[in-house]
């Protein structure tokens with residue numbers, strides 16, 4: 371039954387029926403969680419060979435004793451892995467610790483306190499601002515919020531951010547000093563930026579303030595579920611536009627090997643790397659090179675990155691299929707929401723009818739299914755339509771996900787009906 375074409379009586383009857391079903395489920399006292407995009411235990415196990423792979427041989431190929439201090443920019447062999455993930459030359463990569471988010475935070479702080487490549491530090495501006503394609507990744511927004519950098523929403527389309535708006539805003543306001551981008555299998559929409567979007571982003575450096583930087587968080591560069599989505603190379607595009615300094619790229623092995631014990635990378639022009647290094651050298655003597663060497667050996671002696679990611683995809687694919695099947699079966703004919711079918715990454719982005727997301731999340735929580743808080747995918751936690759919910763299928767076992775999704779779609783239906791009936 372379609373929510374728009376059903377009669378008032380039909381809607382009332384439908385709501386009564388689903389409410390009774392919901393009340394029964396609440397008695398089961400479930401505790402299910404589809405909040406954060408964490409790899410499952412089965413996925414983590416794929417990389418357990420990291421443990422012991424060095425067998426007491428701590429020397430890197432270039433002779434570095436990885437147990438000792440030093441090597442601010444990381445081991446060359448680890449930087450090669452970053453270069454493969456980001457499709458950049460090794461000379462433009464720094465291999466750091468376990469988290470790309472830390473490197474992003476570090477990069478924002480560098481721009482804020484010291485400025486990149488001799489440009490004005492952002493803290494000296496009256497109102498420094500970042501553009502935030504929405505829905506987006508909550509932790510990007512938290513970095514800006516913590517530093518008092520204002521955030522401006524830019525809608526995401528199926529080709530990437532609305533570039534018309536991005537260009538207009540950047541032209542009009544010289545205090546826009548950054549934009550967050552997750553260019554492949556975007557968190558949470560799953561969109562991969564088109565060639566045209568990337569070419570236009572690469573030209574921003576010509577119209578934006580000199581200190582403007584694109585934060586290119588390529589967290590899902592190798593995380594294909596089946597078909598391989600081709601992401602045009604932004605570095606190449608910036609070189610063609612003489613704007614190479616306008617981009618900072620990030621990636622990590624968090625969702626490749628062990629999420630809490632991987633290696634993270636930042637890739638950038640020499641001028642940007644110099645700015646990052648000058649701050650880093652006050653902060654650390656060097657990263658965990660033992661772990662970097664373990665990763666390098668793992669991906670040369672044990673498996674290739676491509677082969678390894680295929681194994682992840684085999685585990686993740688049925689979980690994504692489960693989510694999409696529930697959404698399709700329960701909601702397509704009813705027209706009670708819209709969602710994307712991602713070809714990779716870690717999320718399914720779901721839009722309820724306007725004004726329903728918070729109520730769905732609460733209703734699911736009351737039935738024992740924890741979802742990412744509604745609004746989390748927007749700066750300041752404010753979704754103007756109260757509509758977007760991020761579903762993260764990776765962590766729970768398939769049976770639990772199946773149960774969680776059946777409750778999720780039930781809550782979407784109930785909230786949509788109650789909204790239509792004017793009950794909420």
Ligand SMILES: Cc1ncc(COP(=O)(O)O)c(C=O)c1O
Pocket residue numbers: 407468469470471472507552557587589621622623624629634
């Ligand atoms: C877009 C995006 N960037 C970064 C991260 C975190 O990366 P890391 O573990 O390297 O800090 C995540 C994790 O969910 C993410 O979705």
